[in-house]
Amino acid sequence: MGDDVGNRIVVRPPSFPEVNAGEVLSADPGREWQVLCGDCGHWRLGIYSPPFSSRQELTRLERHSCPELFLLLSGEIVLVVAEMSSGGPELREIPLALGKPVLITQPHAGYCPCGRHTGTAVVVERDEFETHYLPLSGWPSVLAGSRPAANGSAAKNCETGDKTD
Numbered sequence: 001m002g003d004d005v006g007n008r009i010v011v012r013p014p015s016f017p018e019v020n021a022g023e024v025l026s027a028d029p030g031r032e033w034q035v036l037c038g039d040c041g042h043w044r045l046g047i048y049s050p051p052f053s054s055r056q057e058l059t060r061l062e063r064h065s066c067p068e069l070f071l072l073l074s075g076e077i078v079l080v081v082a083e084m085s086s087g088g089p090e091l092r093e094i095p096l097a098l099g100k101p102v103l104i105t106q107p108h109a110g111y112c113p114c115g116r117h118t119g120t121a122v123v124v125e126r127d128e129f130e131t132h133y134l135p136l137s138g139w140p141s142v143l144a145g146s147r148p149a150a151n152g153s154a155a156k157n158c159e160t161g162d163k164t165d
């Protein structure tokens, strides 16, 4: 749903499939990321299931120009977030818990400690944003030299024009 521009992914609305309102939405098992639905120019919802089983398998962090909400659906998922603490840059692990949503704004990645794709989480994010990828090793220096573009533009290509929020 996004245009891959080097180490950057650009998502533009509408960035989700059309669905029939009132019908149950389903996700295919064994996929890292599937967008299920959304509201054009506003939000979209997807299912996330990391294809990694340990932090050692991670090679990059994703950094979005919007917040991202995670809510564990099944299994186990550990998010790894890059933060600047008083002691310097650090990678912090956040084990997701059922019924306990977590909002992420930091560069992040994730893994399933019980095996690849054994955990699933609901993700809510914007319908329009950019993602920059940072290497897991050396992310502090890369982060210091990059910043995703601000994302305050009006939604484009939306079929309905009656959104007034």
Ligand SMILES: [Fe+2]
Pocket: 062, 064, 068, 108
């Ligand atoms: Fe993300």
